[in-house]
Amino acid sequence: MIKREILDVETHERVEVMDITSQVKDAVDKSGIKNGIVSIFTRHSTSGVVINENESGLVDDFVDALNFLVPGGNYKHNRIDNNADSHIKAFLIGSSENIPIEGGSMGLGTWQSIFFLELDGPRQRRVDVTVLGE
Secondary structure (H helix, E strand, O other): OEEEEEEEEEOOOOOEEEEOHHHHHHHHHHHOOOOEEEEEEEOOOOEEEEEEEOOHHHHHHHHHHHHHHOOOOOOOOHHHHOOHHHHHHHHHHOOEEEEEEEOOEEOOOOOEEEEEEEOOOOOEEEEEEEEEEO
16 A cells, blocks of 8 residues: 655745654554555755754754855856755755654654755745555
């Protein structure tokens, strides 16, 4: 069985980390699937999806590290829409994550959360959540 849900995400900052774990959990619960996998995917080329710990200092450190690794600059793509740094950050982060579902629950580790990363906001975004299994 395959169930799909679209999450609407509204961001407020140029670079923002949003915990979407509860929304993904709700989609898994609604699917009725007990064993399988959930895929979380962003269709936007200036955003990403990651799994990590939701600790405010770590989240701030992650944003600082991204901005340090890929600062604003004189990139060739900026000739088009002045957001090359956002695209490069998205290259590094990736656009999806997959999580096993066991007994109707996501198999996340104790400290793991699912994050949507806005890299060129603020914007209205959509995140695909696809639950596959039985």
